[in-house]
Amino acid sequence: MLTILTGSQFGDEGKGKVVDVLAPSYDIIARFQGGDNAGHTVKVGGRTFKLHTIPSGVLYDVRLLIGPGVVMNPRVLLEEFSQLEEGGVVVDGNKLGIDAKTSIIMPYHIVMDELAETRRRERIGTTKRGIAYAYMDKVSREEVQFADIVDKERLRRKLETILPAKRAYLEAMGADDEQLERAFDTEWLFEAGERLSCHITDVSREVNVALSQGKRVLAEGAQGTHLDIIHGTQKYVTSSSTIAGSACASLGVGPTMVDEVVGIVKAYITRVGEGPLPTEQHGDVGEHMQQVGGEYGTTTGRLRRCGWFDVPLLRKSIALNGYTSLVLTKLDVLGGLDPIKICTSYELDGTTLDYPPELTSDLARCTPVYEELEGWDEDISGARSFEELPSAARRYVERLEELLGVPIPIISTGPGREQTIQR
Numbered sequence: 477m478l479t480i481l482t483g484s485q486f487g488d489e490g491k492g493k494v495v496d497v498l499a500p501s502y503d504i505i506a507r508f509q510g511g512d513n514a515g516h517t518v519k520v521g522g523r524t525f526k527l528h529t530i531p532s533g534v535l536y537d538v539r540l541l542i543g544p545g546v547v548m549n550p551r552v553l554l555e556e557f558s559q560l561e562e563g564g565v566v567v568d569g570n571k572l573g574i575d576a577k578t579s580i581i582m583p584y585h586i587v588m589d590e591l592a593e594t595r596r597r598e599r600i601g602t603t604k605r606g607i608a609y610a611y612m613d614k615v616s617r618e619e620v621q622f623a624d625i626v627d628k629e630r631l632r633r634k635l636e637t638i639l640p641a642k643r644a645y646l647e648a649m650g651a652d653d654e655q656l657e658r659a660f661d662t663e664w665l666f667e668a669g670e671r672l673s674c675h676i677t678d679v680s681r682e683v684n685v686a687l688s689q690g691k692r693v694l695a696e697g698a699q700g701t702h703l704d705i706i707h708g709t710q711k712y713v714t715s716s717s718t719i720a721g722s723a724c725a726s727l728g729v730g731p732t733m734v735d736e737v738v739g740i741v742k743a744y745i746t747r748v749g750e751g752p753l754p755t756e757q758h759g760d761v762g763e764h765m766q767q768v769g770g771e772y773g774t775t776t777g778r779l780r781r782c783g784w785f786d787v788p789l790l791r792k793s794i795a796l797n798g799y800t801s802l803v804l805t806k807l808d809v810l811g812g813l814d815p816i817k818i819c820t821s822y823e824l825d826g827t828t829l830d831y832p833p834e835l836t837s838d839l840a841r842c843t844p845v846y847e848e849l850e851g852w853d854e855d856i857s858g859a860r861s862f863e864e865l866p867s868a869a870r871r872y873v874e875r876l877e878e879l880l881g882v883p884i885p886i887i888s889t890g891p892g893r894e895q896t897i898q899r
């Protein structure tokens with residue numbers, strides 16, 4: 477049984493929390509794209525784990541996989557191991573498998589990302605984790621793969637071939653001495669490769685064998701639908717395909733094997749970095765969402781931009797992913813706002829649109845059309861059943877289901893594992 481889970485907005489929908497909640501029902505949890513630009517938060521008891529590369533099911537006894545469509549920074553991965561070990565979780569070769577073909581984010585990718593972002597006239601607001609440049613090397617077939625770093629001789633040969641061209645490229649970008657030094661600090665990779673060698677595997681093979689044995693596999697997405705490299709709000713997107721179809725391509729499993737596609741959706745919308753956000757709120761409402769929702773980037777600490785729920789964008793997410801159900805997160809954050817608005821369509825050049833225009837420049841010109849619903853004042857973070865929610869909160873969920881035409885069987889009312897309502 478294969479489930480694909482993706483973010484339906486611009487990332488940070490609460491994928492980490494939801495994967496942690498769903499993990500006990502799965503045998504394997506596999507990350508299929510992105511890199512440590514992702515920041516997935518799992519809160520259990522008093523502890524908070526911020527995961528960037530390791531699948532969010534790590535606190536349970538499941539097999540975790542990092543697929544070949546991921547770009548992986550070994551240094552960040554090893555830091556995650558340490559964070560988890562402090563919390564009593566050991567990540568050994570039995571627990572985590574990394575595909576031999578996973579691309580490595582090299583120090584020069586990070587410097588290139590920094591330089592490109594600094595020079596851009598219109599910034600993207602990247603996480604400066606080297607994501608675009610690592611994927612560029614995959615596509616141009618000049619990547620360093622996980623199999624290269626676990627074999628010292630192979631890594632030495634690879635670096636000898638690749639580094640001169642990277643140096644020339646960085647010099648042309650105008651890198652200074654400090655940046656060049658950082659870019660080519662690669663000796664640590666030999667030790668990192670040795671420490672990680674026990675994790676090497678063939679992810680596609682593992683997933684297909686597991687499925688043939690009737691096991692349950694969850695594919696965990698990073699980022700969000702509208703940050704997709706092909707269908708997102710270019711150029712304000714990440715460099716991988718974030719939508720459900722990408723899970724099959726990247727994990728190496730046929731689309732006929734997919735049983736469920738779950739979309740994670742926040743009860744409002746947030747975005748980190750640049751790019752259009754039609755329902756963005758700058759006044760008290762936006763501030764309420766930022767403060768009550770703790771809307772600071774997990775990876776970069778940047779304040780997230782916030783706005784009302786955007787139904788047209790969600791309609792597109794449903795089309796792009798084929799969601800069979802949605803998990804609604806952070807409903808608690810809307811408590812205290814009255815009225816609560818839902819953007820049901822846009823106005824653009826005198827026309828009403830219930831689906832986003834294809835071009836980012838047109839989306840940026842859309843004016844939201846809102847429907848208003850009654851708010852609630854109660855703290856709902858302790859509710860454990862749908863019936864315990866105030867009637868206005870139930871009405872909000874039901875109205876979203878009506879507008880979207882997809883069921884919402886799970887609602888999250890707080891960061892904790894137990895703050896989850898299964899209807």
Ligand code: GDP
Pocket residue numbers: 483487488489490491492493514515516517518519768769770773774805806807808809888889890891
């Ligand atoms: P992800 O990238 O999709 O995994 O999301 P992040 O972890 O980056 O951001 C979601 C933030 O919201 C984290 O700090 C979570 O702990 C928190 N969170 C998740 N679900 C809820 C919820 O239902 N209510 C509240 N108040 N916080 C939540």
Ligand code: IMO
Pocket residue numbers: 483486487488489513514515516600601602603604605606607608697698699700703712713714715748749750774
């Ligand atoms: P999770 O998995 C929110 C955004 C960056 C920037 C753009 C490109 O935690 O939801 P990149 O570094 O990928 O080249 O940056 O994409 N971005 C995210 N925003 N959540 C994420 O991941 C993100 N990963 C990248 O802010 O706007």
Ligand code: MG
Pocket residue numbers: 487488489514515516517774
């Ligand atoms: Mg995040």
